[in-house]
Amino acid sequence: MMQEVVPVVDGGVQGADVDPALLRELVAHLRQDRTPLREEWTRRITEAQLLSVMTPDEIFSEVTAVYDNYVDALETGSVEALEAYARNLSERIIPRGVETHEVLGVVLLLRDVLARSLFEKYQDDFGLMNRVLDAYEPAANRIAVTVGVSFVQERERVIRQQQLAIRELSTPVLKVRDQLLILPIIGALDTGRARQLTEQLLTGIRESRAKVVVIDITGVPAIDMAVANHLVQAVRASGLMGARVIITGLSADIAQTLVNLRVDLSMMQSVGDLQGGIEEAERQLSYAVTRTGDVSREPEA
Amino acid sequence: MPVSILKQREYLIASIQSALTDTEVLELRDALLAEVAKHRARGVIVDVAALDVIDSFVSRSLSTVARTNRLRGAKTVVVGIRPDVAVAMSQFGLRLDAVHTALDLEAGLELLDS
Amino acid sequence: MHIASDADTVVARQKGREAALLIGLSRTEATFVATAISEIARNITIHAGHGEVVIREVTEDGRRGMVVVARDEGPGIRDVAAVLRQEYSSDAGLGIGLWGARRLMDEIEVSSAPGMGTTVTMKKWRGIDEVGLLLHE
Numbered sequence: 221m222m223q224e225v226v227p228v229v230d231g232g233v234q235g236a237d238v239d240p241a242l243l244r245e246l247v248a249h250l251r252q253d254r255t256p257l258r259e260e261w262t263r264r265i266t267e268a269q270l271l272s273v274m275t276p277d278e279i280f281s282e283v284t285a286v287y288d289n290y291v292d293a294l295e296t297g298s299v300e301a302l303e304a305y306a307r308n309l310s311e312r313i314i315p316r317g318v319e320t321h322e323v324l325g326v327v328l329l330l331r332d333v334l335a336r337s338l339f340e341k342y343q344d345d346f347g348l349m350n351r352v353l354d355a356y357e358p359a360a361n362r363i364a365v366t367v368g369v370s371f372v373q374e375r376e377r378v379i380r381q382q383q384l385a386i387r388e389l390s391t392p393v394l395k396v397r398d399q400l401l402i403l404p405i406i407g408a409l410d411t412g413r414a415r416q417l418t419e420q421l422l423t424g425i426r427e428s429r430a431k432v433v434v435i436d437i438t439g440v441p442a443i444d445m446a447v448a449n450h451l452v453q454a455v456r457a458s459g460l461m462g463a464r465v466i467i468t469g470l471s472a473d474i475a476q477t478l479v480n481l482r483v484d485l486s487m488m489q490s491v492g493d494l495q496g497g498i499e500e501a502e503r504q505l506s507y508a509v510t511r512t513g514d515v516s517r518e519p520e521a
Numbered sequence: 522m523p524v525s526i527l528k529q530r531e532y533l534i535a536s537i538q539s540a541l542t543d544t545e546v547l548e549l550r551d552a553l554l555a556e557v558a559k560h561r562a563r564g565v566i567v568d569v570a571a572l573d574v575i576d577s578f579v580s581r582s583l584s585t586v587a588r589t590n591r592l593r594g595a596k597t598v599v600v601g602i603r604p605d606v607a608v609a610m611s612q613f614g615l616r617l618d619a620v621h622t623a624l625d626l627e628a629g630l631e632l633l634d635s
Numbered sequence: 636m637h638i639a640s641d642a643d644t645v646v647a648r649q650k651g652r653e654a655a656l657l658i659g660l661s662r663t664e665a666t667f668v669a670t671a672i673s674e675i676a677r678n679i680t681i682h683a684g685h686g687e688v689v690i691r692e693v694t695e696d697g698r699r700g701m702v703v704v705a706r707d708e709g710p711g712i713r714d715v716a717a718v719l720r721q722e723y724s725s726d727a728g729l730g731i732g733l734w735g736a737r738r739l740m741d742e743i744e745v746s747s748a749p750g751m752g753t754t755v756t757m758k759k760w761r762g763i764d765e766v767g768l769l770l771h772e
Contacts, residue, residue, distance in 0.1 A: 369697070415663075418608060419604065419608075419663065422604035422607060422608070423604060425604075425624070426604060426624065429624055429628065431628075452611075453608065453611045453612055456607075456610075456611035457604070457607035457608045457610070457611045458607075459622060460602045460606075460607040460610055460611065460617070460622050461602055461604065461607050461622065461624055462600070462622045462623035462624040462628055462629075462632075463624070540645050540649070541645075542640075542641040542642050542644070542645055543641040543644070543677065544641055573649075573652065573666065573669065574648055574666065574669045574670050574673050575670075576670050576673040576674055576677075576735070577674060577731045577732065577735060578673075578677065603666075604663075605662050605663040605665075605666040606666055608663050608666070609663065609666045609667050609670045609739065612667065612738055612739055613670065613735040613738055613739055614735070614738060615735070
């Protein structure tokens with residue numbers, strides 16, 4: 221159906237070669253037949269069982285708003301108001317479970333309803349009809365894309381937020397004692413989660429002034445190159461912030477993978493299990509404390 | 522140069538106040554090398570918390586200071602690297618040769634004392 | 636932005652950071668961009684004397700991101716591929732900047748020839764989203 225895909229940001233809905241007089245006529249027709257066309261659109265939406273979570277009244281009131289914004293966009297050539305309305309609408313209907321295919325279906329139905337009414341109006345003058353459709357089609361396509369994209373972007377924003385929340389819950393940064401953090405990673409790691417983890421880890425280091433971090437990956441089933449690199453990156457970045465990292469729970473499989481992928485492991489200290497890792501961390505920390513104690517017993521210079 | 526260098530006990534503490542141009546980075550490098558020699562400092566702390574970018578030039582200059590100091594028996598500790606800067610440095614692959622790192626001034630002094 | 640001194644480089648990377656944040660990149664990604672600009676702008680002042688850095692927002696295949704173009708009319712690079720390939724070494728000259736920029740940005744394109752100047756085009760995308768996929772279904 222969509223013949224052209226256009227960037228959303230480039231503004232106008234009117235192509236350069238659209239006849240302004242035709243467009244005016246088109247807009248006048250859509251204003252004049254506003255009531256029957258809105259009703260027809262609503263009927264087709266219900267018939268196609270789209271927006272089934274909304275009541276008929278709700279559908280009709282949203283349809284009216286979108287219709288008016290749609291005609292305004294045709295007239296002014298600016299999709300901004302429509303885009304803003306579409307975002308606002310999306311924000312309201314996404315939590316109620318409206319799906320992408322429904323929104324696209326609704327927009328395409330409007331396109332169809334309007335095109336049919338143009339056919340009917342101009343059926344006696346084939347040449348004029350063709351010119352009107354030439355003016356209408358590209359504009360309608362852009363409007364459809366604008367509404368569809370606004371919805372998808374809004375939905376994507378919501379999904380991202382939820383993912384973020386889930387990730388934060390799924391990997392706690394635990395402060396075991398002063399200067400020691402533990403980061404037990406459970407479940408599959410992807411690049412997004414690995415990135416999030418790095419940020420949490422570094423923030424944690426700064427907040428709790430950690431000197432040693434134990435990252436336990438016993439619960440990680442597999443690691444690919446991208447994730448391995450993120451892990452190395454997290455270890456290096458921790459080092460730059462003054463914290464040493466001990467990795468525990470590295471399974472034979474993952475170790476083999478890392479070696480095969482030629483991941484640079486020289487930065488990582490690896491200890492068999494979490495218990496051993498914590499003991500090693502304690503050893504390093506108490507060593508530092510003892511040494512500090514020795515020095516402080518000396519008279520100040 | 523938006524950097525102050527203070528002497529505290531046998532240590533030098535350089536605090537960078539704002540973003541540095543390459544010229545200022547070189548001035549800082551030379552000033553540190555001269556001050557360490559003059560005061561026979563045992564340790565140098567460079568506080569980079571004000572730097573929102575640490576690129577290859579800054580890294581190389583810090584490493585030069587640290588390597589020279591090491592030959593003179595002084596430790597160099599870089600403190601205050603911001604989390605986003607630390608990630609960018611490791612993604613870049615920048616290394617700070619001969620440099621010790623610590624979270625902040627306090628942790629840096631602790632490290633020199635140990 | 637005209638680049639003719641190391642002070643211009645500082646301004647360029649600050650502008651780059653601001654633009655990145657405006658477009659919706661994370662703080663860490665904005666630092667990646669600022670660091671890459673720092674390297675590329677330094678290459679201009681050292682090897683060509685002066686040039687320019689242009690920062691723009693881009694939308695491509697439904698993705699949003701930013702593009703940084705650095706242009707100069709300096710001596711140019713004989714073998715771009717070799718420069719981008721080279722392994723890290725702390726005393727590498729021109730190469731280290733491009734090499735780092737390649738790791739920090741999502742895409743980098745270098746067009747250059749001896750005597751013809753150098754143009755570096757680098758892009759950083761906001762996380763890949765569903766929109767791009769939808770429009771290409």
